[in-house]
Amino acid sequence: MAIACRACRHLYGVGFQGHSDDELAAIEGFRIGHEAFRNGAVIADSARGPFLFSLYSGWAIESVRGGNGGRKAARLWLPGDLVGLGTLGPGPSDARIVAATDATICRFDPDRWRAMLAAPAIGERLMEIVLHQRAAADDELNALRQLPALGRTARFIVTTYAALERRRIAHNDRFRLPLMRQHVAELLGLTAAHLRRSFAQLQQAGLACIENGQVRILDREALWIAAGEPALPDRLQPLL
Amino acid sequence: MAIACRACRHLYGVGFQGHSDDELAAIEGFRIGHEAFRNGAVIADSARGPFLFSLYSGWAIESVRGGNGGRKAARLWLPGDLVGLGTLGPGPSDARIVAATDATICRFDPDRWRAMLAAPAIGERLMEIVLHQRAAADDELNALRQLPALGRTARFIVTTYAALERRRIAHNDRFRLPLMRQHVAELLGLTAAHLRRSFAQLQQAGLACIENGQVRILDREALWIAAGEPALPDRLQPLL
DNA sequence: CGTTCTGTTGACCCTTCTCAAGCGGAGTGG
């Protein structure tokens, strides 16, 4: 059963809050429908053309073809994220989105992208979202350039938790991490073996604890510092 | 002396080709003016608020504050690039743009950003440019995650040359590299010492030759392969 | 003609990868 945009629980925290009912109704006009996927299913593949959807529930991994032909995890998508913007721009894209848990999405019509852009308040909000994703990529880039394995791992934990917390789907400094070690390692530019060692180091230092797919943040401030942030987050803010 | 947008040599290759005279006139309405900077001068700093300009001539380095407080090169801007989009989005930004050569820019009014977005064909073209920059960041991200020092160095050379070539300011597989080794190393997430060793390896393998700030590509195809691209570029296309 | 700043080089060491083996849980068939 489709949820009306104005009743969507993702209005807050991911870029669509503060919209009038009229605007939300306009957004609804660009929807194709809701779909559900089992863990591991391919949600979308740019080889079959551009796509656009917002992830309603569940986690998803975006992968790209690596040098040897195999696919590597390249981006993590969480509930509320608008996925597929990269397939709407100029130039080819080889992204494939795979459900990392059972997931449901709210699909938009990529053929009406230009119309969405031209719609009064929607185009502006879309630009904000794209700029936010661009900023996130820049932050990630700088982390990869500057931080060693431990720092990247710490950063993964704090940014993932922060993203979940502002979506109100995690609290008390803990969350379930439903991803394979291999995928997390690829996101961080590490090997699964070394990721494990970094987890162990964080645990030993009393910063965080990872077991049975549960992550528990033990020392929030120290973890941010390990992640290379000056102190507590003055960056990586919520989207408005 | 200001150049009219419709006479700008950067209409091609950087996202503004195919525009009607009317649209170019509209763009001209958002300009503040032209400015010139000496090598090393600060062109813009997000600490003093948002900014937006297109680089008319010269190279520029965008830097961000690193963990220890010092600044690290984070992005390279070439003639024709639209710089400062990241300062217009939601959330703070700590980017500073420094001229890496003598440079001239064409500055736009950041306060009129919303008006630009709303202008008929301009908003759509701006979205294309932002999506292109987002895609470039993603590509860079994947390169950092997957490629060792040699591959990153090779990739830097081929992508920089490709960008210069499609702007018609480099040809014959050679270009001047007016950047300090330190900055290039920071862009690639390496140290200057190791960057030097990678250059030496490329030279020894007969792929490229770097001396006196001149880069010469000796084996184009092998260099792309070293850069992790399947073969010749089917990605990193020009912006339309 | 010194001073300063960038680039080059070598020695050494730490980080991270590679590879291989062992472990354990989830299915699956008996």
Place this chain on the structure above:
DNA sequence: CCACTCCGCTTGAGAAGGGTCAACAGAACG
């Protein structure tokens, strides 16, 4: 209910890659 298998996770030993540091060479600049 019990093997059996498969797949992902963990762990260790060894190797390679890249960082650090210090010394030196050149160029730019006063």
